[in-house]
Amino acid sequence: MRLVFYFCLVSLLLPLVFYAQEHTAIDDLLMEAKSKRYSQPEEAGKIATYIINQDKDPTITAQATLLLATSYYVRGNYNDAVINALQAKKIADASNAIEIKLKSNLFAIKLLRELGLETVATNYLEELHILEDNVTDKKLSMWLSGKLKQDRAYTYSITGNTSEATKLLYQAHQNFVTIKDTLSATGTTLLLSEVFEKTGRLDSAKVHLKKTLETLQQMDHTEMKALQQLAHIYFSEKNYSKSIQVFKEAFTISEQITNPYFKNKCVEGLAMNYLALEDAQNFYALKQQANILSTEMETDTDKAVNSVYNFINERQIERSEAKINEAKIWIYSLLGLFLLLLASGIIINYFYNSKTKQYAAISKYILPKEPVKVHKLEKIVLEKSAIVPEETERLLLKKLDAFESGKKYTNQDMSIAWLASEFETNTKYISEVINRHKGKNFNSYINELRIDYIIEKLRTDPVYLNYKISYLAEESGFSSHSSFTTVFKSVTGVSPTKFMEVFKKSKETA
Incomplete structure (x- = not known):
């Protein structure tokens, strides 16, 4: 009898032992993937994919999917990163594991913000x-x-409230130190260095960055972002040789993990240094490389944004179906039809309103430009300036009219010092006259002239509608594709790509 009893007991316990061993192995694999997600993201992604295919536990699957999303993010693949991040959130939301729910939610928020999807x-x-x-x-x-x-703190930093951002980051850092979360504490230190750099406190920024790099090296963590930021600080200090050296280190890492976003940042940073050193050959070679990377990044970002909206639509449909299944068949049919019509109406209304706003923003540029009425300055009674002599002010206004009629403002080397030299005056006088009579600072004044110039080219010369954004940026005097796009959108209300698309349609229907 005893033999039979022991046999039955072993038969019952054996599956439990195998189950425990299997889960211990999965836990070990999760830890390995977690340790490699930043230093060896591709390897971490392979381990995570294996776990997803092997394990059916939703908590473990959610963790593995989140690790897979992180590995794609580190490699600069935003589309696959956001698809897996939202999938991890979906799996976690259906489980009772509060920690993975929080982590998947936070990572999804981080990605959505980087993609510009602030509302979501x-x-x-x-x-x-x-x-x-x-x-x-x-x-x-x-x-x-x-x-x-x-x-x-991120929100405050974006809006310019750096003092509040700094305060919150120090508090966050203390939280992470208290619970001994070194990685999160290091991330906070990195964010602090960004805030210090924005406010011109370069020494403080460097101190925090060097601490960050030391910690990352000890953790076998990728130093790509910290190096790229440190290189920017060296550039701000005009230490171009050191900046180039650090940018190259960051570029090597970005190549190793095939991250086009950071690779592009490094290329643009190197280009800035060579421009400052007046090394035209290296500058133009790097700008060409940056343009190729920018196109690659735009394609991936567009795909990622589409993936988010597809996921949201799918989730809305799933939730609707789950609720409808609880009701009777006739309610199911009626409610399903209503939701479908409502969703269609919202989408149609959204796109209609979006198109209306875009056309409203662009319509004023489609019609021929009215000739500017040139005032005879000698008849204008100027309010006396406390800084600029009256006669000098009149002369500078005449020179500004002539300057606006030309295209020297498209020179990429344009600066207030250059213009002051051209007008045979000083920067203080130029700044005062532009502020008083143009209602804006020097940079805004030059940027708006450049945007008006390129819009006039688009309006009058159809060939320009076929040029790439990078060419239009260079043609109008901007040093980068991104700065041109940012300024263009702030002036017109829409991106250059959307502006050209609507402009082409208006030409075809005219």
Whole structure:
């Protein structure tokens, strides 16, 4: 009897032992993928994919999917990163694991913000605040508090409130130090260095960056972002040789992990240095490389944005179906039709309003430009300036009229010092006259002249509608594709790509 009893006991316990061993192996693989997600992202992605295919536990699958998303993000593949991040969030939301819910939500918010999808990110942030009320573990609560402070600091930094951003980042850093989360604490230090750089405190920024690099080296973590930021600081200090050296180090890492976004930042940084050193050959070679990388990045970003909207639509449909299945068949049919019509109406209305706004923003540029009425300055009664002598002010206004009629403002070397030299005056006088009579600072004045110039080219010369954005940027005097796009959108209300698209359509229908 005893033999039979022991046999039955072993038969019952053996599957439990195998199950425990299997999960221990999966946990070890998860730890390995986690340790390699930044230093060896491709290897981490392979391990995560293996776990996803092997394990059916939703908590483990959510963790592995989030690791896969992170590995794609480190490699600069935003489309696959956002697809897996949203999938991880979806799996985590269906589980009872609060920690993975929080982490997947936070990572999704980070990605959405980098893709410019602020509205979707805000919705997810509201979900996160709801989850916050369910956190009972003190360590997890402190970690989440630190992450939310980081998020608010990011918002303050964007809006220019750097003092509040700095305060929140120091608080977040203390949270992470308290719970011994070295990686999160290092991330906060890196963000602090960015804030210090923005406010011109380069020494403080360098101190924080060097601490960050030391910690990252000890953790076998990629130093790409920290190096790229340090190179920017050296550039600001006009230490071009050191800046080039550090940019090249960052570029090597970005090549190793095939991250086109950071590769592009490094290429543009190197180009800036060679421009400052008046090395035209290297500058133009790097600008050409940056243009190719920019196109690659735009394609990936567009795909990522589309993937987000596809995911949202799919989730809305799934949730609707889940609710409808609980009702009777006739309610299901009626409600399904109603939701479909409502969704269609919202989408149509959204696109209609979007198109209306775009056309409204562009319509004033489509019609021929009215000739500018040149005032006879000698008849204008000028309000006396406390800085500029009256006669000098009149002369400078005449010179500005002549300057606007030409195209010297498209020179990429344009600066207030250059213009002052051209007008045989000083920068203080030029700045005062532009501020008083043009209602803007020097940079805004030059940028608007450049945008008006390129819009006139697009309007009068159809060939320009076929040029790449990078060419239009260079033609109008901007040093980079991104700065041109930013200024163009701030002046016209739409991006250059959308402007040209609408302009072409208006030409075809005219």
